Amino acid sequence: MLGTIDAVIIGALAFAGGHFALSSAPIRDRAVEAIGEEKFRGLYSLVMLGALVWLILAFRDAPYVEVWLPSAATKWIPNILVPLACILLVAGITTRSPTSVGGEAMMAEPTTLKGILTITRHPFLWGTGLWSLGHLATNGDLASILLFGAVAVLSFAGMPALDAKLRRKVDSAWGPVAMTTSVIPFLAVIQGRTSLDLAGIGWWRLGLGVLVWVLLYGAHPYYAGVWPHPG
Incomplete structure (x- = not known):
């Protein structure tokens, strides 16, 4: 089955759709009631890991089917977005958050x-x-669109979905979080609902994020087969 576009479609649907399906109230609530919160989280993680592995392997072996031909200029887009993405990923992983697994205590x-x-x-x-989004801008083949599109849908649709789940789960405790933070970057700061806390982010997170990007950038020809530099 691997080595076909159909395999990539199955992987993309399983990875993105599986997250939303297993997180939906009817399925999640019944599963937690039946096996408990911790076992559900473990099962959820295992299923999603399997879907991700399938998607990556299917993408690796997929035939090249051109949908559109990116211009040379589009290569600048990931070189602008990915450094920011690495900083956000590092900051997100290293910062205790109410939207992370087990973060309800922060409410x-x-x-x-x-x-x-x-x-x-x-x-x-x-x-x-x-x-x-950065990789969608510079990859016009069908397998890439399916892979990066699935991640994009999961990322951006996942934010309101996660908010809704937490609002339902913690009820009124969600109010202070919603009032003092925002989904859209800097919106809560612009609206005066919070103050920008650069000191809390820390220079080490910015530095580590840049370092992660540099390492990924330098190793890109080895794990992705192409050099990401424009031109």
Whole structure:
């Protein structure tokens, strides 16, 4: 089955659609009631890991089917977006957040919503979203569109879906989080609902994010087969 576009379609649907299906209230609530929260999280992670592995392997072996031909200028787009994505990914992973797994305890501590959370309460998803958009801009084949499109849909549609799940789960405790943070970067700062906390982000997170980008950039020909530099 691998080595076909159909395999990539199956992987993309399983990875993106599986996240939304397993997180939906009817399925999630019944599963948690039946096997418990921790076992559900473990099963959820295992299923999604399997879907991701399938998607990557299917993408690797997929035939090249051109949908559109990117211009040389579009190569600048990932070179602008991916460094930002790496910083957001590092900041999202290293910052305790109410939107991360097990982060509900922060709902009772709104004063802990600092650092990158003053820019957006979904830094990790913005990171994956920008990464996928950057690669969509410079890859016009069908397999790439399916792979990066699935990640983009999961990232950007996942933000309101995750907010809705948390709002339903913690009820009124979600209010302070929604009031002092925003999905759209810098919106809460612009509206005066919070203050930008650059010190809380820390120079080390910015530096580590840039370092991750440099390493990925330098190794790109080895794991992706192409040099990402424009021109």
